[in-house]
Amino acid sequence: MIPWKTYSQALKRNVQSRQLAALLFAFHSHFPENSQPFKTNQLSKHMTPAIYLEKGRDKSLRRRHPWIFSRGIRKMEGEPSLGETVDIFTHDGKWLAKGAYSPHSQIRARVWSFEKTEINEDFFVKRIQNALLLRQDVIERDGLTGYRLIAAESDGLPGITIDKYQDYLVCQLLSAGAEFQKQSLINALLKVFPQCNIYERSDVAVRKKEGLEERTGVLHGNEPPKSVVIEENGVKISVDIVGGHKTGFYLDQRDSRQQAMKYVKGKEVLNCFSYTGGFGLYALKGDAKRVINADVSQPALDSAKLNAELNEFDISKKRAVFLNADVFKLLREYRDQGTKFDVVIMDPPKFAESKAQLNGACRGYKDINMLAMQILKPGGTLLTYSCSGLMDQVLFQKIIADAAVDAGRQVKFVERFEQAADHPTDTAYPEGFYLKGFACKVI
Structure with a gap:
């Protein structure tokens, strides 16, 4: 040589x-x-950066779970930028998938595709069309003008959530890959929905774990008005896209709201954490005798009242109350005063954002359900829910059972609930199932 x-x-x-x-x-x-x-180890410019997994770390990917954790990576080839597409290989060089690289997150890559396809505008068009087709029956059956179009990993688009309210598409981009592919996503959405406006609501703290700043604003078309009115199951709801929770409304509880109606006819109902009145509206539609909507946010209560007026419901104080209160304190006051209800609806915000918070969340859920049981009349109904993905259905059921013991009440589970049909769960991604609920008869 x-x-x-x-x-x-x-x-x-x-x-x-x-x-x-x-x-x-x-x-x-x-x-x-x-x-x-x-x-x-210097890649040609036309080559895609690559991740090689540790031996034995390919099992979940072979079952098509879309996450690769940092501890499962053996080596990398190339220097991918934040969110860039990488090829993913086994330890001995067998190709597995294409994913988005996220150097700041413990989920080091999220899979876009298990096929050797380019991740470009056409890729996103196909994913969006498939998601729309999956929901078509639900949209038409329920006459929806507001629904979840893209449910992130469950629709093969990790880190991307898109809700459609009339002619507004509201996007949350929560991963580095989603941010990297933003323009391709926008172009694809406009191909499928050419008349729609697109607004971003990526004002979520989890973006910091991806090395991203929170962001909101118009991505295409016009700024949303203060109120966009949608309809579900014959109920009209005003949505604040810019300032509301999540993307503006809790679409995932649509089916549970509908199912709650059969428990409320002629009943005194307490709707806790009412937000803009979702469950309360359905209770009024279901001919409840009286509905008290309780929430700590006065603007949310004002919106709840406007929603009731929008549906032309009777909102005299004999029929509907909009009460600004801390729910925990309110429940204790009702208990101490001996005030009783026929139905209590308990739909609190997420109590656990991380595993470190799970124990505290369990205590919170137990306490609040115990208090609800204590203010229910004999034979009353507790409709209780948890949107904490870290808390599975088995754990939530145990918490309700423990709450019953502490409340000194006999409780029977009579019905189970989950997220609405436009929030699917892929069998390869069980984390997509996060919302669970029970109808309980309190003896």
């Missing part, structure tokens, strides 16, 4: 030496692995 320094020396000599240098350059260009300037 000819040493590299011979080439350097030859450049300083006569014409014959320059000819020798040219020959040597050709030799090293043909065999780059034998020369110092061409390193074996």
Whole structure:
């Protein structure tokens, strides 16, 4: 083998030496692995950066779970930028998937595709069309003008949530890959929904774990008005896209709201954590005798009252009350006063954002359900829910059972609830199932 320094020396000599240098350059260009300037781990510009997994870490991917954790990575080739697409291989070089790289997150990559396809505008068009087709029956059956179009990993688009309210598409981009592909996503949405406006609501703290800043604003078209009115199951609801919770409304509870109606006819109902009145509206539609909507946010209560008026419900104080109160304190006051209800609806916000918060969340759920049981009349109904994905249905059921013991009441589970049909769960991604609920008879 000819040493590299011979080439350097030859450049300083006569014409014959320059000819020798040219020959040597050709030799090293043909065999780059034998020369110092061409390193074996330097990828060509046209090549995709790659992740190689530790041995045995490919099992979940072979079952099509879309996450790769940092501890499962053996090595990387190339230097992918934040959110860039990478090829994913087994430890011995067998190709597995294409994913989005996230150097700041413990979920180091999220899979876009288990097929060798380009991640581009056409890819997103197909994913969006498939998601729309999946929901078509539900949209038409329930006459929906507000629904979840994209449910992130469950629709093969990790970190991307999109809700449709009339002609507004509201996006949450919660992963580095989603941010990296933003323009391709926007272009794809406009191909499928050419008349729609697109607004971003990526004002979620989890973006910091991805190395991203929170962001909101118009991505295409017009700024949303203060109120966009949608309809579900014959109920009209005003949605504040810019300032409301999540993307504006809790679409995932649509089916539970509908199912709650059969428990409320002629009943005194307490709707806790009422937000803009979702469950309360359905209770009024279901001919409840009286509905008290309790929430700590006065603007949310004002919206709840407007929603009741929008549906032309009787909102005299004999029929509907909108009470600004801390629910925990309110329940204790009702208990101490001996105030009783026929139905209590308990739909609190997420109590656990991380595993470290789960124990505290369990205590919170137990306490609040215990208090609800204590203010129910014998034979009353507790409709209780948890949207904490870290709390599975079995754990939630145990918490309700423990609450019953502490409340000194006999409780029977009579019905189970889950997220609405436009929030599907892929069998390969059980984390997509997060909302669970029970109808309980309190003896």
